[in-house]
Amino acid sequence: MSTVLVIGAGGVSSVAVHKMAMNAGIFTDIHLASRTKAKCDAIAASVKERTGVDVKTYEIDAEEVPAMVKLIDKVQPSLVVNLALPYQDLPIMDACLEAGVDYLDTANYEPKDQAKFEYSWQWAYHDRFKEAGIMALLGSGFDPGVTSVFTMWLKKHKLKTIRTLDILDCNGGDHGQAFATNFNPEINIREVTAPARHWENGEFVETPAMAKKVQFDFEAVGPKNMYMMYHEELESLAKFVPELERARFWMTFGDEYIKHLTVLQNVGMTGIEPVRFQGKDIIPLQFLAAVLPKPETLGPTTTGKTNIGCIATGEALDGSGEKTFYIKNICDHEDAFAETGNQAVSYTTGVPAMIGSAMVVQGLWKGQGVFNIEELDPDPFMDMLNAHGLPWTVEELAAPVDF
Template identity: 40%
Template sequence: MKKNILIIGAGGVAQVVAHKCAQNNDVLGDIHIASRTLAKCEAIVASVHEKKALKADGRIEAHALDAMDVEATTALIERTGARIVINVGSAFLNMSVLSACLATGAAYIDTAIHEDPRKICETPPWYANYEWKRRGECEQAGVTAILGAGFDPGMVNAYAKLAHDEYFDSIESVDIIDINAGSHGRYFATNFDPEINFREFTGQVWSWQDGKWASNRMFEVGREWDLPVVGKQKAYLTGHDEVHSLSQILKVPNVRFWMGFGDHYINVFTVLKNLGLLSEQPVKTAEGLEVVPLKVVKAVLPDPGSLAPDYTGKTCIGDLVRGVKDGKEREVFIYNVADHKEAFQEVGSQGISYTAGVPAVAAAMLVASGEWDLGKMANVEELPPRPFLALLNRIGLPTRIREGEIDRELSFS
């Protein structure tokens, strides 16, 4: 059994992870939080104490760390005795943090695919560009590495696996739909790191259609979805991590990701992009200063964590799965609804951070218990979905299923 957690990152998702680890520290042990900005880590520690979140007596400590420095990360893992590392820092860190886990034998969990800061929208499948190249290293070292254990990717991968195993004999399509029907009250902001957020949308939109990769422009393909709780919402075909693993692992002929955007977001995004302000390539100012436009935009936008106190409304995220069961066509929508205000009251973060962070803690608990401690690399859809979803039902993200007129909560007992 593995114990003691090192959380990499100190944003809104890290805050959720810290609180949920504290609520389950009888299973997970000591908690350590590390990022380049020590004050942010200390603020998270203070918030855990303020809400009296620790279930049992135990340590929760903050550390300064540049996680791009593999030697420093390795040393911190060894010094803290962490056996599970939850990486919720920038997606640029994945390979460095994984290297430190390989050096120490600690289990690795992340919530997003690795990105090279110098490249946008690489050739699919994206996991094959970095993470999957290191499968052999993980297996040889006996290191567990759980990839994409957030909500999307993460819970939606488990939903697809559950549908594949229990609801269908064959699946024709998986449409992952992500709707944030909440409001933060700001003129313009992103719900997580603006740099990562915008990078998702400035390149090609890759989807898996008819057994091959298809490319579109962002906001080129949209449609209205009628969903539980949030009602009718416009969403657009968008490139996303889970498309790149589900298409290859479950062998479904059509895997698409749809994200909801309002007209105001699209207008502001379009202006920024057309002005070149979303470029990741450096430019020189008239004064001879070299700056990256995207980083400048990130610097002037609100910190996503600052949105939480005023956020209202709900999210609805799930998988619309179509296929055949017992010779008959079938369609199910497996989903979760989360509330921004409830998330803030519980852990001090908004609902987007909550949905991303809670599944990573569930994955850590399954690694700690041994159920998901594989000694190799795996995406979530390669793992048994029932223990994961059952645990999530208990710790804050219950799963529901809608089929025809019937809409009910799923039990995994």
């Protein structure tokens, strides 16, 4: 018997809960809680219609630790799956510590008042989780998550060392909106507008946001402009792949997205400092997020594919010299919607959240303390990707890719 408590009711949560229900042999009892119970109820209704599985729902403010502890004590889960906002990571971890239950998330902590996300806050919990005899698994999404597992699978099976690593995230989907983000608008825009950082020669090098643009021809999508930016798996990969000379993260954006984002920045709508309006303090970015289309509503109109993967160059495991491998997944927006009622950006994060949860509750990944996904055996996770909607391919390239 494995009971899970999922926190959050956005698109990623919807996918994860649907996929958990499709694996009732692993997840025998599913509970779902968020600030807005109606969102949980809508997911539960869809799950019931598609799978026949009942999901119990609750209203919770994840930042209220005593309330979270009370809910955990009521549900008695073996794992709390945090699919809420990154701002809520630490209070949920606090609640798990107090209740003595394992924890999993898909994105690292970020303070509300500063557009800065790093693992230091969560890594600081390691000793407390170890002393409590419980496990916290960080970053079980796609990026971070699958891209990190891809990297460690290459290191286990193809490359003795990895000298250079490029993570390529391409969303070739079209949702028909003038401007919309495929995951939480507030988090998306904070990430994109932050300075770019990449790992090179033992340190992070910072460059202006969106300053480096390269065109790349993505399989099943075609040529797309991708921009170098910072993403949290660079921090954990630099720690757990110590021989890395250079690691970069790239994400594609269309010209229309860039045009709208530039205008919004120029008029101050992406700011996170309070602005006084009609006698109340408002955060411009939060107001913008409120008026933009919700990511979970984009599924019915989104077509096209995503293509996310890693290109790694290093010393071959078989001693045959330096080699370059490209490992990736291609996901279809319409197929994802047909299966779970959500577009592929939610799907590619929600499925790995389910798989990471399965690793923990089945004991395939276990430990006491705080762990990043890079520290654990990639093989069972990779097997489940193939079996549950995110099949991957790996190919050897003739030469390193030079961006």
